[in-house]
Amino acid sequence: MAALIGFLIPLLAQAQQAPTYPVFENDKLPISLYKQRREAIESQLGASGAAILFTNPERNRTNDTDFRFRADSNFLYLTGFEEPDAVLVLAPGGIDIDGRRVREVLLVNESNPTSETWLGYRMGSQGVMSLLGVELALPNRRLGDVLEALGKTPGLKLARPLVPPDPSGLVATMSNSVNEWRKGLASNDLNVNSALAKMRVIKSPEEIVLLRKAAEASVMGHLEAMRSVQPGMREYEIQALVEYVFARNGCESVAYNSIVGSGPNSTILHYEADRRLMEKGDIVCMDVAGEYHGYAADVTRSFPVSGKFSPEQKAIYEIVLAAQDAGIAACKAGAPFSSAHVAAAKILGDGLLKLGVITDRNQLGRYFMHGTSHYVGLDVHDAHGDNTLREGAELTVEPGIYIKAGSPCDKKWWNIGVRIEDDILVTANGPVNLSAGAPRKVRDIEALMRQRGIGNIRLRK
Template identity: 45%
Template sequence: MLRKISFRLLCLLMPAISLAQQTTEYPNDYLSPEFHAGRRAAFREMMPDNAVGVFFASQVRVRNNDVDYQYAQSKNFYYFTGLEEPNSLLLLFKKPVTILGATGTEFIFVQNRNPQQEMWTGKILGVEGVKNKYKIANVFTNDKFTANTLDLSAVDTVLTVYKGENILSKYGSRDQLSRMAGIVDSMITALKKPVGERTTGRIMTALRGIKQPEEIRLLEKAAAMSCEGHNDVMRAVKPGMTEYQAQAIMEYNFKKNGSEYPGYPSINGSSENSCVLHYVTNLRLMKDGDLLLSDCAAEYHGYTADVTRTIPVNGKFTPEQKLIYELVLEAQDSGFAACKPGNPFGAVDAAARRVINRGLIKLGIVANEQEARQYFPHGTSHHLGLDVHDMGPRTLMEGVCLTVEPGIYIPPGSNCDKKWWNIGVRIEDDILITKDGHRNLSASSPRTVAEIEKMAKQKSIFDK
């Protein structure tokens, strides 16, 4: 009954609007072939001598019966190629080698054209398509990759990111990808070649952790789309709506602006659900006096934002909610101040945590800093980029992108005055470290109590 009532509400809220009127114009700005070539060259430069880099595309995963999940490419493979097709393998060498009569330092094996399959699931680029679109010279169909294709006898280290040495276990055995993985795995085992997982991780962290200008532009757009969604939820949310309606409004904004996916499962938790850090059920009917914690962001051309706002469902914070909110806001501002080149990554968390520890003690919610940890149980920051929890260095430097996201969560039954129960607050923004300090990529969504309450009074496109 709850779902039927709420769905009817959503239908009433949905406006009769033109998508052309509502869509923000974003140009065709995928990463260029030159970007990907530059990243491959940077990896080769950092490779040890006599090593080979082995990067597989993601496998196709079955959702149920004969239906697959929507395909999502391996982020490392995408970083180096731009190709978003499965059943592909990239090989990188420090010095030129000869494979299948072609000499070079990079080779890619891709799907063959298949008109029957393309009729059902879309165009496959094939060898010529990959050569033309991504400017990679040595391209072969994946059926050409056999046990005789790659000679590992002269290779000292296989650079890959798979945990353990059994590459095949990553895939199973249902397609060309697993066949190629099995060949590589068998060669490594037979020749007892070391797998340089840590070396690969170190190189990838160094590369992906410092964002190039092209990557920053995509992160800026992902953050802008995310902020549009958060702002519209601030305007639209009302008592009597459900958490999943807030999610629908949020993700509508992402999709209308060109986001291919949400960056991660959308978190929309109200009341006691705001105190569950990764709550994604999003089913509860929201009531007058509730807080709604929305941790939602768009992914754009492979790069994801990560933005959280906490708002009063009725548009007005209660005195207790306001005290907790402004304590988290103060902690976030302290975290921002620590976002300087040269600071250790942990300085951001330390700055935010000092504020929250002091504030919770002052409010009488805890007696000491050790008790405060239960109400702020997570770290303040993580790297951001191709993955929502991305690779990155432990020292802040120009080009690093990270989140600053302190929070306080007081679930029902907590050992404090009941007036604090069901208050969960997280405020999260995406910060780019610059030459002289930092820049907030998600600053276009209000953070202060006054700004949020002001936006809550504005008309939403979903109002009738």
């Protein structure tokens, strides 16, 4: 019996120490990738350098209701940690904490039975070390102890702390403590935000897998919207449909507020109300996409509510499509980031001149007033860390033409807003369109719209 007890005691102790945090999915980024990223920043800080980064606080929506939490993207990029009120301390030369010499400390909210009952699971310090591979994790109430240890670093040079905009709650309290503590310290030459922006431009193979999943889920939403839309529907019905499809395909969130603009609303770049009753003859400019494990897609399609483009809608659409084709072709490794915009803008200008919508190329900005591209990644408008396209970068190509009622052109063009947007991966073999599954050609769109979609199924009462 004594031998059996002696055998069981270590197992029971191990069970008590094991993290209770549930892992529901196994396709997130490997913890080794996060470690490589932290080490890359540490190598740039130098042995006497240090960096302190904060994640986002929880944001209040109204009264006692908060928005669903989303971690700061730089913080997520370095740690994979998705809970609020956390601080990452990087000290390449090492600091002494609780008898250990460590180079990185992640301070987090601890889990307890009350928080789990009311708020759900927390990873806690033990879970962070075992599940995310961070060298040392501690309760965030011990930030002062970590700062005291860090302050003993000979010749310490601290990089400017990265604090999210408008910090509140515990994040504001902790960042204020850091600002007081660092007064008089020497500054590190490294701009951590710029260093991370440059790193984030180039996606690893593992990141590309997640970006593809976000794009594929987004494409599915666009397909169902094209099948389902019909006169008499509200814009919000299509919004609800696409967001359902994103979630059903594993997206935790939309990548940005869904834009479903019909008729006059198609000419508003970031129209988010999505309340109008759609009518026969309207064109819809639909900019909607999902976020999968933190990685965004950004996809736009424009199509007629009635299922068939009018001659005027088709003429504008074909110009935008040609411009997008030219922009995508320009997305080659080594090319300037602006290449897609230059190529697309030329086609747009030529097309509107030919139609008589403008009489001078300088008037193009009246109907095309935004850039053609931005990087995509952990943010839909991702960190812009390079003005040269590199293999492994992902960017959008999204030309558009927006002709509002009252514009100085023939009335037949009024209330036509067309944007076509895809997510383009720069590779050694040329650009790859990750969202190509959503049709772009007029004949393909009209053919798809002759099908019925899940949005046409009447709900039971």
